[in-house]
Amino acid sequence: MRIYLVSPTHYDGSGALHKTTRYWTSGITLPYLKAITPKGHDVELVDELMYDVDLDRECDVVGITAMGPQIVRAYDLAREFRSRGRRVVLGGTWATLTAEESLRHADAVVAGEAEDVWPELLADFSEGRTKGIYRARGGWRSLAGLAPIDYETLPLLKLQAFRESALYRMYFHWPVIFSRGCPHPCEYCAVQTYYQRSYRTRPVDDVLEDMQRIKALGGNRILFLDDNPIARPDAAKELFRRMIPLGLKWASQSTVNMARDPELLDLAARSGCVSLSIGFESINPESLHGIKKDFNQAGRFREDIAALRAKGIQVIALIMVGLDGDTPETFGRTLQFLLDNKVSFLKLFTPCPYPGTKFHDDLVRAGRILDGNWARYDYGSPLIEPTGMTTGQMMDGFKHIYESFYSLKNIARRFSPPPKGQLLESLAYVVANLKVNRYLRSHERAWATIS
Numbered sequence: 001m002r003i004y005l006v007s008p009t010h011y012d013g014s015g016a017l018h019k020t021t022r023y024w025t026s027g028i029t030l031p032y033l034k035a036i037t038p039k040g041h042d043v044e045l046v047d048e049l050m051y052d053v054d055l056d057r058e059c060d061v062v063g064i065t066a067m068g069p070q071i072v073r074a075y076d077l078a079r080e081f082r083s084r085g086r087r088v089v090l091g092g093t094w095a096t097l098t099a100e101e102s103l104r105h106a107d108a109v110v111a112g113e114a115e116d117v118w119p120e121l122l123a124d125f126s127e128g129r130t131k132g133i134y135r136a137r138g139g140w141r142s143l144a145g146l147a148p149i150d151y152e153t154l155p156l157l158k159l160q161a162f163r164e165s166a167l168y169r170m171y172f173h174w175p176v177i178f179s180r181g182c183p184h185p186c187e188y189c190a191v192q193t194y195y196q197r198s199y200r201t202r203p204v205d206d207v208l209e210d211m212q213r214i215k216a217l218g219g220n221r222i223l224f225l226d227d228n229p230i231a232r233p234d235a236a237k238e239l240f241r242r243m244i245p246l247g248l249k250w251a252s253q254s255t256v257n258m259a260r261d262p263e264l265l266d267l268a269a270r271s272g273c274v275s276l277s278i279g280f281e282s283i284n285p286e287s288l289h290g291i292k293k294d295f296n297q298a299g300r301f302r303e304d305i306a307a308l309r310a311k312g313i314q315v316i317a318l319i320m321v322g323l324d325g326d327t328p329e330t331f332g333r334t335l336q337f338l339l340d341n342k343v344s345f346l347k348l349f350t351p352c353p354y355p356g357t358k359f360h361d362d363l364v365r366a367g368r369i370l371d372g373n374w375a376r377y378d379y380g381s382p383l384i385e386p387t388g389m390t391t392g393q394m395m396d397g398f399k400h401i402y403e404s405f406y407s408l409k410n411i412a413r414r415f416s417p418p419p420k421g422q423l424l425e426s427l428a429y430v431v432a433n434l435k436v437n438r439y440l441r442s443h444e445r446a447w448a449t450i451s
């Protein structure tokens with residue numbers, strides 16, 4: 001069969017499609033689905049963030065993935081394709097956690113990991129039938145020997161630009177996966193919900209093989225697409241130790257626990273870690289308790305950030321505002337904390353109740369969800385009624401922190417001095433901060449989409 005795999009973009013505040021001509025990394029969901037597609041099928045892929053989806057493409061099956069607010073566009077695309085006689089499959093985090101709803105928009109839904117059910121689904125489609133929801137079964141499969149993706153045709157990689165431009169080579173981060181899942185209990189999190197708090201790592205040899213393939217293409221900047229690559233510290237230490245001779249630079253998400261294990265942190269830095277996105281979420285212990293993220297221990301953040309900066313690692317802070325336990329007074333303290341500790345980059349979130357999570361279910365029961373339009377389930381929309389402030393105060397505080405954090409004065413303050421060593425990285429971060437400063441001033445709803 002001819003299979004067309006699509007990663008949709010999302011609609012911006014004005015209802016237009018959010019597009020870009022350049023992106024700092026690329027997803028691997030579609031290349032990986034292509035890699036696990038049984039032989040004999042013809043697979044094409046498109047990421048709508050950068051390219052247009054061809055609604056009239058001659059094909060037998062359209063497979064659509066979706067993250068967060070992209071789900072609304074995914075449903076719209078599904079409708080368009082089905083009206084043209086194509087059969088549509090939806091998969092990914094959102095479709096998994098709302099499988100029954102998603103099936104109303106498609107001929108089939110893959111709920112959970114696709115490895116074992118995708119071939120079965122395609123076989124059914126070939127024979128003109130569908131079972132509706134194809135749920136991954138048989139427990140969490142081993143991650144040894146995952147099908148290798150074709151790195152040269154990553155959907156958002158501009159290979160020509162990569163070959164020709166040193167700036168693009170600094171900008172583009174090659175995606176690699178070390179682990180899947182996360183064992184922590186954070187109640188708002190779609191990841192632990194999807195993976196049911198399971199956690200698996202790939203054999204280090206397999207990961208190094210991916211890195212060698214990237215190096216062979218001239219790449220030396222890696223982005224781990226993991227949510228928590230250090231949940232098994234011994235496995236992470238083995239990986240980092242063996243990465244040292246490769247001489248790569250890498251970035252990742254991580255829990256703050258990275259800063260609390262000196263051996264792990266040292267190996268991370270020596271293996272080329274230059275920046276980490278860390279879900280601090282709140283400086284308020286009570287707010288962390290409310291979302292079951294007590295392991296973060298806000299009282300240690302100051303020391304943690306200092307430890308990371310001392311290793312030359314740029315800290316990207318992920319912070320939620322408007323949690324239960326927050327009051328209008330929390331905004332000022334949060335901003336002060338970010339400035340005093342010289343955080344390099346900030347992503348703010350208003351609480352987002354992703355359907356399927358306990359956080360969502362509790363808020364539905366409490367009647368506190370303000371908006372059921374999935375298109376608004378982005379980083380910065382008022383989706384839940386806060387308890388310690390009005391919704392207006394939450395949004396004003398959100399904008400105030402962003403504006404102040406990215407003001408020219410505070411950019412200068414945060415990078416004086418920059419994290420130890422890695423001066424070129426710091427310079428790149430200053431440029432990124434200046435870009436955000438400009439972007440925030442020129443885009444009304446930029447707050448909701450920084451990623």
Ligand code: B12
Pocket residue numbers: 007008009010025026027028029032033049062063064065066067068069070089090091092093094097110112113114115118177181189190191225226227354355378379448449450451
């Ligand atoms: C890497 C990543 C990114 C990268 C790459 C994005 C991309 N386009 O691929 C970056 C950092 C850019 C990113 C951005 C965003 N992300 Co993101 N991202 C992830 C992350 C960490 C890993 C996803 C991944 O690649 N996994 C590896 C692949 C192989 O696994 P997979 O995608 O799950 O696919 C498997 C199955 O799910 C299934 N499957 C998936 N799709 C489909 C489709 C079909 C047809 C089939 C058959 C099967 C199938 O098959 C695969 C093999 O088993 C996840 C967290 C997570 N662990 O899922 C968040 C996550 C998916 N992202 C999320 C969000 C919200 C976003 C943003 C919308 C945030 C924002 N507001 O900007 C943006 C969207 C940007 C964009 N336009 O793409 C949320 C989604 C929440 C939800 N309930 O939907 C997650 C769960 C993070 C979270 N903590 O909540 N993201």
Ligand code: SF4
Pocket residue numbers: 182183184185186189190191192227228255279
């Ligand atoms: S630590 Fe991060 S990935 Fe893990 S459950 Fe909490 S929010 Fe989710």
